[in-house]
Amino acid sequence: MPLPHVDAALREVVHALDDLGAVGVGVTTTVLGRTLADPLFDPLYEELDRRGAVLYIHPAGEGAASPLITGHSMTWMVGAPVEDTVAVMHLILAGIPLRYPRMRILASHLGGALPLLPRRLDDHLAFESPETPELPSVAVGRLWYDTVSHVHSPALVAAAASFGADRLVRGTDFPYEDGEVFLRDRGLHR
Numbered sequence: 001m002p003l004p005h006v007d008a009a010l011r012e013v014v015h016a017l018d019d020l021g022a023v024g025v026g027v028t029t030t031v032l033g034r035t036l037a038d039p040l041f042d043p044l045y046e047e048l049d050r051r052g053a054v055l056y057i058h059p060a061g062e063g064a065a066s067p068l069i070t071g072h073s074m075t076w077m078v079g080a081p082v083e084d085t086v087a088v089m090h091l092i093l094a095g096i097p098l099r100y101p102r103m104r105i106l107a108s109h110l111g112g113a114l115p116l117l118p119r120r121l122d123d124h125l126a127f128e129s130p131e132t133p134e135l136p137s138v139a140v141g142r143l144w145y146d147t148v149s150h151v152h153s154p155a156l157v158a159a160a161a162s163f164g165a166d167r168l169v170r171g172t173d174f175p176y177e178d179g180e181v182f183l184r185d186r187g188l189h190r
Contacts, residue, residue, distance in 0.1 A: 001044070003031040009044050017053060024054025024104065029087035030062065036087055037094035049100035056106045059083040084112030088143065089121075095133035097142040105143045106169060114140055115158035146171025 001009040009025075016022040025048070027036065034040070036057065048055055063069035063079030064086055070079065088107050091097060097105055107114070121136035140163055148171040149155040159168060 001025050001027050003027060003044075004034060004040060006040060006043050010047055013044070013047055013051075013053070017051060024048070024056055024106070026056040026058060028060035029057055029083040030060050030065070033065070035090040037090040037096060045096060045100045045103055049103040052102045052104070054104045054106055056108075057084070057087055058108045081109050081112035084109050085114055085117075086112075088112070088114060088140075089136070092121075092136050092139040093129050093132050097139050098133050101142065107143055107145050108171070109146065109148050110155055110159040110168075111140070111143070111145045111163075114145075115155065115162040118162055141167065143167065144169050148172065 001012060003009055013025060016025055029036065031038075031041075045055070047053075059076075059080040060083060061075060061080070062083065063075040064082040066079070066082075069075060069082065084107055088105075088111050091105065118137035118140055125132055125136065143163075144167050145159055145163060146169050147156060147159075149159075156168070
C-alpha cells in the first residue's frame with residue numbers, strides 16, 4: 001500500500017481486489033514512524049472491512065526503531081518478530097480488530113512473541129492500557145497468523161495453543177528464505 005497516502009491506498013485496494021482478483025493488501029508494521037493504529041488509516045480499514053478483505057502485516061525491517069536491535073546486527077533475526085508483536089499490539093490496544101471484524105488481519109511470523117503473551121497482556125491491561133476495548137487474549141483470536149517460524153515446532157505448538165490451529169495460515173517467507181533454508185522449511189531437503 002502506498003501509505004501514508006490513504007487516497008492512493010484506497011485506489012490500490014480497488015485495483016488489487018476488483019481488477020486483479022486479490023483477496024487483500026499488504027502493509028508494513030509501521031509507516032514512516034506511524035503505528036498502524038493511527039486514525040489516519042481508518043478509511044483504509046473501513047474499506048477492507050466492508051469488503052471482508054485481508055490486511056497482511058509484514059515487518060518493515062526497522063528493528064522496531066531500536067538501536068539496541070539495529071545497532072547490534074539483529075534487525076531481522078530479533079527485530080522482525082518484535083515488529084510483528086508491537087504492530088499487532090497497537091491494533092489490539094486501539095480496538096481495530098473489534099471495530100473492523102470483517103477485515104481479516106494476518107500477522108507474519110506467528111505474530112512474533114504473541115503466542116507467549118496472552119495471559120501477561122490481560123494481567124497488565126488494567127494498569128497499562130485500561131481503555132483497551134477488549135481483553136488482548138480475546139482480540140488475538142480475531143486475527144490470523146502465518147506459520148513462518150523457521151520450522152521451530154515449539155513456536156507452532158504455542159501459537160496453536162494460544163490462538164487455535166484454525167487461526168494459523170501456511171506461510172513461506174519467500175523470497176527472504178531461499179536456498180537451503182527455503183528447502184528445509186518446505187520439507188524438501190533435510
